[in-house]
Amino acid sequence: MKTTAHNRWLTACLGVALAVFTGAASAEWELDGDRSRLSFISVKNASVGEAHTFKTLEGSVSDDGSAKVGIDLDSVETAIPIRNERMREMLFETASFPAASITASVDPAVIEKARKGPIEVTLPLTVELHGSSASYDAAMLVSVAEDGSLHVATREPIVVDAGDFALGAGVTALKEVAGLTSISTSVPVSAYLVFDPG
Numbered sequence: 191m192k193t194t195a196h197n198r199w200l201t202a203c204l205g206v207a208l209a210v211f212t213g214a215a216s217a218e219w220e221l222d223g224d225r226s227r228l229s230f231i232s233v234k235n236a237s238v239g240e241a242h243t244f245k246t247l248e249g250s251v252s253d254d255g256s257a258k259v260g261i262d263l264d265s266v267e268t269a270i271p272i273r274n275e276r277m278r279e280m281l282f283e284t285a286s287f288p289a290a291s292i293t294a295s296v297d298p299a300v301i302e303k304a305r306k307g308p309i310e311v312t313l314p315l316t317v318e319l320h321g322s323s324a325s326y327d328a329a330m331l332v333s334v335a336e337d338g339s340l341h342v343a344t345r346e347p348i349v350v351d352a353g354d355f356a357l358g359a360g361v362t363a364l365k366e367v368a369g370l371t372s373i374s375t376s377v378p379v380s381a382y383l384v385f386d387p388g
Contacts, residue, residue, distance in 0.1 A: 219340050223248060227383075228247060263284045315348070344381050358375060
């Protein structure tokens with residue numbers, strides 16, 4: 191990715207997931223991009239499902255209870271180079287919208303419970319993508335490892351509709367260029383995020 195594009199997406203990123211702090215001992219974490227994963231499934235021709243991911247994520251959990259994760263849309267990986275290119279140019283339009291983000295916050299009590307073992311929570315998330323914003327209630331599993339890292343995973347996929355982000359025209363363009371009869375506009379998204387203590 192070119193340096194200018196990298197700078198643009200970094201400044202645009204806001205982010206996914208969890209931020210938690212305790213009154214007795216505040217903490218701050220940075221996203222471990224190598225151990226984290228954000229993936230989605232597309233369905234073409236009504237029955238063929240394929241899994242895709244993003245290779246570059248950045249983010250943090252601050253000590254005031256807020257979280258941010260930025261997604262470099264140019265890093266989309268579908269295992270087919272020409273499809274990667276088409277998604278960047280025709281769907282995400284990364285020249286104009288290089289990044290997506292998800293933000294969230296949680297109750298301070300969550301971190302204390304997560305230190306004792308995995309817990310399930312429902313979090314409101316705000317997603318910024320393609321110049322639009324949408325909110326979702328996400329079922330998440332939260333835990334804290336022995337090394338102090340915060341682990342956040344979707345307990346069930348978050349279903350995102352292309353229409354929420356004005357991506358319908360891009361989906362149609364992908365369908366036509368690939369000669370498909372259909373591409374689903376509803377996409378299940380899953381995440382496994384690891385935040386290392388700062």
